[in-house]
Amino acid sequence: MRFLMHGFCLVACSLLAPYEYAHSATPECIVPGSPGGGGDLTCQLIKSALAEAKVFNEPMQVSYMPGGVGAVTYNTIVVQRPAEPDTLIAWSSGSLLNIAQGKFGRFDESAVRWVAAVGKSYGAIAVRSDSPYQNLDDLVKALKKQPRRVLFGSGGTAGGQDWVQAALIAKAAGIDIADLRYIALESGGESATALLGGYTEVSSTDVFESMPYVRRGQMRLLAVLAEQRLDGELKDIPTAKEQGYDIVCPVVRGYYLGPNVSDEDYARWKTLFDQQLASDQFARLRAERRLLPFALTGDELQAYVQQQVKHYKALIKDLRKE
Template sequence: MMLKKTLLAATTAVLASLAAGVVHAEPAKPECIAPAKPGGGFDLTCKLAQSGLQEGGFLKAPMRVTYMPGGIGAVAYNTVIANRPAEVGTIVAFSGGSFLNLAIGKFGKYDENDVKWLAAVGADYGAIIVRADSPFQSLKDLIDATKADPGKVVYGAGGSVGSQDWMKSALVAREAGVNYRNMRYVAFEGSGEAMTALLGGHVQAYSGDASDAAAHIGGGRIRVLAVLARERVPGLENVPTAIEQGYNVDWTIARGYYVGPKVADADYQWWLKTFDTLLASPEFDKLRAERGLFPFNLTGDALTAYVQKEVTRYRELAAEFGLTAK
């Protein structure tokens, strides 16, 4: 109710726009595609949109969340562009890892210019996580063990070698003077599977996200060795950053949505205006914080420029690590 009251002005704005001749096209069948299995960051991103848009009264019809795993976003990206390019009600979740995969050619023939970037609604940060009963009490302990025997310490994360999660651990290893090529790494389809593997003892460390850690740390089953941010983050104030521990690694992960390349401009503008209003709401700040995300608001042209800049940066990083760009 609070969110509906706060956002009552949105209805007034819509009516004023209609009076001015601006076309708005609220989708009849809203859908958010999470490009992985349930339980990870993409799922979290879609459910944030679902809660914000429905509780804010922006959507008459309920928004469904569907799952399209494969290639850490590649299957969804290719499907939307090739087979569902004009679906007005479909938004697709992205993360900073999507930019990295675009940079190294993992999305096939399509690049960052083949979709319409809609809105970034929050940010997350990388985190190095172990089980609560792990012998590694600090990031230095983990790095020292990896340096002593790179094949003995098994790292797991959502994505193959060259993915965002792999880059987190590789960057930390490189900072510590460890040859990242000798690291033992197990890839999973999404962060949910990777966390399950960690809790099951199948991997010794998980290079994931701070939001994943925040969601599990209360249960006493994990320990976060480091957050890959410039400063300590809310909810994990007792966890030192990698920078504090002498490893200069900052990995910020933007989260948001894109739509298909042939979505009509009137429909795209409806989504833009809706997200601009939603992001200005203090109630949305609360919903975002509940999901372990931090403010990071960009829409439309500003987001498109940010994406292009990030993909360029990742292409340079990929070249440094010898990853193949297409």
């Protein structure tokens, strides 16, 4: 089975003259989790981009709203803060996966206004640098022998993005997914803390979230869950595919707005993102955060979100019938 999102298109937009709509309000980007994870990275990206482009008179505020791996934020925006024109909320493929399973309560993907997808990364399987597991085969052998002795820890609940990655590894090992030992943590930052502290043995994570720890010699990556090896400092990390496990898990990142944000303000943000995504400046900032190019805005993004939620519903159904 492949956990793979097919196709994406780069929105082609001409660069407009310097922004004509600098607002006096203080913009906000909400991280639906704790500091240090992928949501934080996503908000810091747009904060830096807006600061360099001098779009607002005040720097963007990044705030944190952990709880329910995004559910608290989603419900708060829909119910209590639905019309704030300059409040962005970070989302990822994991958000869509949770929506597909009804984990955001009574609200589905139509409850908010998806404005931009700006980059992607890939899942990875990480261990401490002193782990006995040297590759995926070592991990799979351990799972086959004593599945209840291998403890995974990741940001997100059972059924979330990181859990799916772990479940696909368990499936490759031929074990019942019900026997998978998995601790759900609030964010990638907490997952790293648990792994390095010895509370977990394996982290199903995001490759770029893990790299700071890899550089410091604290973690090793057993595999990146990409179609082929990535470039640069990741070139020596093998894919799951080349180790014999056909598992590919992209992670798309972006932003949404509240459901009652006006069409005018939504269009303003769409135009801004179209400009940013076509600029060398944004490409540089995205690369600095180790995100790969991925660009969708407006109606194209809305259609993508709907397609992905449908895809995830089928994926989870298939995994849980094993």
